[in-house]
Amino acid sequence: MADFRMPSLGADMERGTLLEWRVAPGDRVARGQIVALVDTEKAEIEVECWQSGVVEALYAEVGQTLPVGAPLARLREEGEAPRAPTVAPAPPPVPPRERIAAAPLRAAAAAPALAPAPAPAPAPAPAPATALEPVPAGRIHASPLARRLARERGLDLAALAGSGPGGAIVAEDVRRGAPVAAVEAASVPRDRREGMRRAIAAAMARSKREIPHYYLATSFDCARALAWLRERNQTRSVAERALPIALLLAATAKALRKAPELSGAYVDGGFRAAQGIHVGVVVSLRGGGLAAPVLRDADRLSLDELMRALAEQTQRAREGRLRSGDVSEASITVTSLGDLGVETVFPVIHPPQVAIVGFGRIADAPVAVDGMLAVRPVVHCTLAADHRVSDGMRGARFLAEVGRLLGRPEEL
């Protein structure tokens, strides 16, 4: 038996609002299945379940705002006897905004989405709680969010097929059913944009207030890497091609293996090294604002795997349908503004992380090669790192390793 809890969908998330259940009591869920839609104020996130089992009870109701770590549902493993009906543990009330920072949520925030329940009840009994109200004849079964979206888009719910629990129409069904070119990512509601702006403001102000940044900048000759990539892409269909940013990300991730002080979190007055290299990639959203989906264990991904994950996550971020796995905590962030013509980025660390890497555009520049002047494609790379955790020497070695790897693209 295990409780499915409100996950931490980003280091700065303190609470979330349940927008939809995608499962009902009695449903079997598989590891990785999307079970709920949660509003974090910054974005709507599809929450995946990281354990297989059967949904026994739904504790949380659609529309409820709950702190990170609050139990949302109870799962039982396949073959496990159903638990006696119990009163759902009353989720702690959400403190008002001004008090929430002081609330002891940190421990819960670090907890995985699924934590084991304290103790199984002895007496097996059926009758799990039913979360879905019986639907009167003629009434269309749809989540409140789906109803709102359909209203905004002028869609008839009756014309849509539901994929939610019991055939209910969920937001995703409305989005799929929206006419082509319907306003999708662009229609970021105003309050969402404001919520995102607030979250960015809070994180960046904290960063500039608390983190003693040091900055290092260098440039890399990308001629060999780009020639290798071009040749590789020539033999592949368009969907299988990699972009130069994938090479830069792969080099960054692999170089971090030798620079553990740059990958982790500064919490409770000390550095906590990350288990694995999880690279957050800044994606600008068309309606304004940012998202930073995370490439988990990025150093262990092949170039094709990394490119595929990057393409899928970027698309999900821009369509406003990121999943909980996409926004789990990053151990470092990479930002690239090269597409906008920026030469050099001076990035700001996203707390509690301790470093961020910035890439500018790859552009032809005069460089000295074997004592001669040559024109080569060059990229400017910057590192901003937390001086409480690392020194310039370590950062310099890391950048040198990124450059060395870009000179050997076949190793990426």
Add this chain to the structure above:
Amino acid sequence: MSREEIRALVLTQLGRIAPEADLAALPDSALLREELELDSMDFLHFATALHDALGVDIPESDYEHIASLRGCVDYLSARKAR
């Protein structure tokens, strides 16, 4: 497939990537990446979508030919006529 059909299909794909854009007002000669603020990932998705819809695989070396709406329609019409 006629030029008009190809043009409509190109606009449909652009509308999926840049849903907020007023595509009816998009000049035929405008550079798509600048006009619609497409980054390299958007452009890759665009090329992939054209491939999926038309069966035309556009090599990277031909990306310059699909930089504008007119160029895109010309290029795809020629490739489909082959």
